[in-house]
Amino acid sequence: MRPVPPPGETATAFRIPVRVYFQDTDAGGIVYHARYLDYFERCRMDWLRACHGPVSRLAVDSGVLFIVRAVAIEYLAPARLDDDLEVSLAPADVRGAQLDLRQQVVRADTLLVDGRVQLACVSAAHLRPTRIPPSLRDSLSSRGSTHPSPACT
Amino acid sequence: MRPVPPPGETATAFRIPVRVYFQDTDAGGIVYHARYLDYFERCRMDWLRACHGPVSRLAVDSGVLFIVRAVAIEYLAPARLDDDLEVSLAPADVRGAQLDLRQQVVRADTLLVDGRVQLACVSAAHLRPTRIPPSLRDSLSSRGSTHPSPACT
Amino acid sequence: MRPVPPPGETATAFRIPVRVYFQDTDAGGIVYHARYLDYFERCRMDWLRACHGPVSRLAVDSGVLFIVRAVAIEYLAPARLDDDLEVSLAPADVRGAQLDLRQQVVRADTLLVDGRVQLACVSAAHLRPTRIPPSLRDSLSSRGSTHPSPACT
Amino acid sequence: MRPVPPPGETATAFRIPVRVYFQDTDAGGIVYHARYLDYFERCRMDWLRACHGPVSRLAVDSGVLFIVRAVAIEYLAPARLDDDLEVSLAPADVRGAQLDLRQQVVRADTLLVDGRVQLACVSAAHLRPTRIPPSLRDSLSSRGSTHPSPACT
Numbered sequence: 001m002r003p004v005p006p007p008g009e010t011a012t013a014f015r016i017p018v019r020v021y022f023q024d025t026d027a028g029g030i031v032y033h034a035r036y037l038d039y040f041e042r043c044r045m046d047w048l049r050a051c052h053g054p055v056s057r058l059a060v061d062s063g064v065l066f067i068v069r070a071v072a073i074e075y076l077a078p079a080r081l082d083d084d085l086e087v088s089l090a091p092a093d094v095r096g097a098q099l100d101l102r103q104q105v106v107r108a109d110t111l112l113v114d115g116r117v118q119l120a121c122v123s124a125a126h127l128r129p130t131r132i133p134p135s136l137r138d139s140l141s142s143r144g145s146t147h148p149s150p151a152c153t
Numbered sequence: 154m155r156p157v158p159p160p161g162e163t164a165t166a167f168r169i170p171v172r173v174y175f176q177d178t179d180a181g182g183i184v185y186h187a188r189y190l191d192y193f194e195r196c197r198m199d200w201l202r203a204c205h206g207p208v209s210r211l212a213v214d215s216g217v218l219f220i221v222r223a224v225a226i227e228y229l230a231p232a233r234l235d236d237d238l239e240v241s242l243a244p245a246d247v248r249g250a251q252l253d254l255r256q257q258v259v260r261a262d263t264l265l266v267d268g269r270v271q272l273a274c275v276s277a278a279h280l281r282p283t284r285i286p287p288s289l290r291d292s293l294s295s296r297g298s299t300h301p302s303p304a305c306t
Numbered sequence: 307m308r309p310v311p312p313p314g315e316t317a318t319a320f321r322i323p324v325r326v327y328f329q330d331t332d333a334g335g336i337v338y339h340a341r342y343l344d345y346f347e348r349c350r351m352d353w354l355r356a357c358h359g360p361v362s363r364l365a366v367d368s369g370v371l372f373i374v375r376a377v378a379i380e381y382l383a384p385a386r387l388d389d390d391l392e393v394s395l396a397p398a399d400v401r402g403a404q405l406d407l408r409q410q411v412v413r414a415d416t417l418l419v420d421g422r423v424q425l426a427c428v429s430a431a432h433l434r435p436t437r438i439p440p441s442l443r444d445s446l447s448s449r450g451s452t453h454p455s456p457a458c459t
Numbered sequence: 460m461r462p463v464p465p466p467g468e469t470a471t472a473f474r475i476p477v478r479v480y481f482q483d484t485d486a487g488g489i490v491y492h493a494r495y496l497d498y499f500e501r502c503r504m505d506w507l508r509a510c511h512g513p514v515s516r517l518a519v520d521s522g523v524l525f526i527v528r529a530v531a532i533e534y535l536a537p538a539r540l541d542d543d544l545e546v547s548l549a550p551a552d553v554r555g556a557q558l559d560l561r562q563q564v565v566r567a568d569t570l571l572v573d574g575r576v577q578l579a580c581v582s583a584a585h586l587r588p589t590r591i592p593p594s595l596r597d598s599l600s601s602r603g604s605t606h607p608s609p610a611c612t
Binding site: 028033034035037038041065067068069070071072073074075078 | 487492493494496497500524526527528529530531532533534537
């Protein structure tokens with residue numbers, strides 16, 4: 001199994017704990033592959049909340065929404081019932097209307113799932129691509145990056 | 154296992170086929186209990202469509218929505234991966250703002266899941282309980298009841 | 307809306323926090339009704355773990371499994387995106403091979419969902435109903451009941 | 460929106476119809492992005508069944524299982540409640556222990572989701588990568604490819 005990246009690279013990633021329940025597993029005895037996208041979403045929403053506030057207020061406050069534009073996921077090792085996992089997020093690129101994230105699932109020292117998620121910032125009114133507002137971009141870049149913003153933790 | 158009711162009782166119920174995939178199962182090797190509510194919803198939406206048209210047009214055409222108010226489900230025998238099931242619906246009571254349905258899941262001659270679902274008709278504008286419009290009530294009563302309406306099949 | 311029961315009745319119920327994400331909602335803008343069964347399961351598994359240990363060890367340690375035999379749920383008020391909910395569990399009856407639970411979902415002071423879940427204890431080997439082992443029954447009765455077992459908290 | 464590929468390229472792809480229900484949507488009013496992986500799985504299982512038989516017999520008959528090793532998905536346009544979609548599959552590469560598939564979701568003439576799914580063939584006994592049995596490989600290559608096998612339709 002692939003070891004997790006050295007701490008220096010992801011020490012500042014945003015992380016949440018996730019426990020595996022029956023609802024997440026399938027008849028193969030492992031976590032169903034689509035469920036990891038659910039885990040990723042929980043981590044993204046908590047991350048957005050950590051710097052900006054509840055995602056349902058984003059449209060009101062900033063007039064924008066984020067939608068998933070693309071995902072690429074490698075499944076390296078399975079998770080199983082009762083596992084206590086850690087789901088992480090680190091911004092890889094933030095520019096224009098696009099937000100690229102690295103998202104991973106780790107159990108103890110083992111990297112189980114390695115993903116990239118591309119979000120598009122769209123206007124809440126017409127769902128058309130629109131630049132990420134500068135104040136939001138700054139807070140997203142600083143939280144869960146390699147240049148942590150202590151004020152935002 | 155409990156045999157399915159005699160044909161006379163449910164011969165006119167509305168039925169859809171459902172196949173069991175990995176996404177529906179859990180690590181116990183059987184269909185996860187909450188998935189049957191998903192199966193029930195597919196059957197209800199197809200039934201509403203059969204007499205009225207797509208559910209997304211109901212609010213526009215009639216100014217009403219249906220929301221789930223209560224469910225009661227007995228799990229009699231498990232379904233498994235690759236099973237070909239039949240999900241059925243028969244109106245038990247339609248009056249005022251309330252629609253009571255009997256919904257079941259059957260595999261071959263075996264009743265697996267026996268449920269009752271109570272829907273509330275609410276105004277699309279304020280989500281307040283409102284009488285089921287007479288024309289809609291008539292079409293719901295006639296389709297999937299013990300007095301089938303051939304014109305509605 | 308129905309107020310939550312007075313603290314005296316459920317003060318000792320087992321509780322977990324659950325946040326609502328997009329994955330839990332539907333196009334009606336509220337939590338999809340089947341998702342509450344997922345919330346209930348998370349609470350049950352955490353409760354079993356609190357007194358006995360991970361559920362995946364139950365079959366090994368005690369030779370038994372719990373399966374859902376019946377559910378009855380009333381939906382009193384909707385939950386929405388970003389809501390922070392509390393999901394609770396209190397044993398209502400534990401005897402023979404049967405375990406009856408009361409499970410609820412609350413947001414602040416409002417009871418949103420009120421449910422009863424009946425579990426059957428079955429032998430892991432043949433999935434036949436079997437008495438709940440006495441030591442397990444005692445720990446289940448004491449945790450999340452009106453007679454809390456401090457040692458088990 | 461991107462038009463679907465010309466018929467010549469995918470005329471022989473394996474296709475199934477999928478209807479969108481409330482359970483598939485989220486509070487944004489569109490199909491939740493992870494649900495497309497569920498749609499893809501239904502199509503893969505039906506495809507495996509079309510040439511080989513139920514997937515649950517694959518381990519018994521051939522001693523192998525397929526697990527998802529990687530996915531890459533582009534979301535081009537949203538699907539909504541009541542949409543009637545077509546989910547397709549075409550083998551892109553079959554060799555050694557690896558099976559690469561192209562999977563798409565189309566509504567009328569519009570390509571909504573474009574995906575690639577990589578499966579690994581593993582021994583049912585030890586879950587270690589193992590060559591796809593020749594007879595299975597031949598049937599998988601011929602069905603849903605650009606060289607259709609009429610006998611397998």
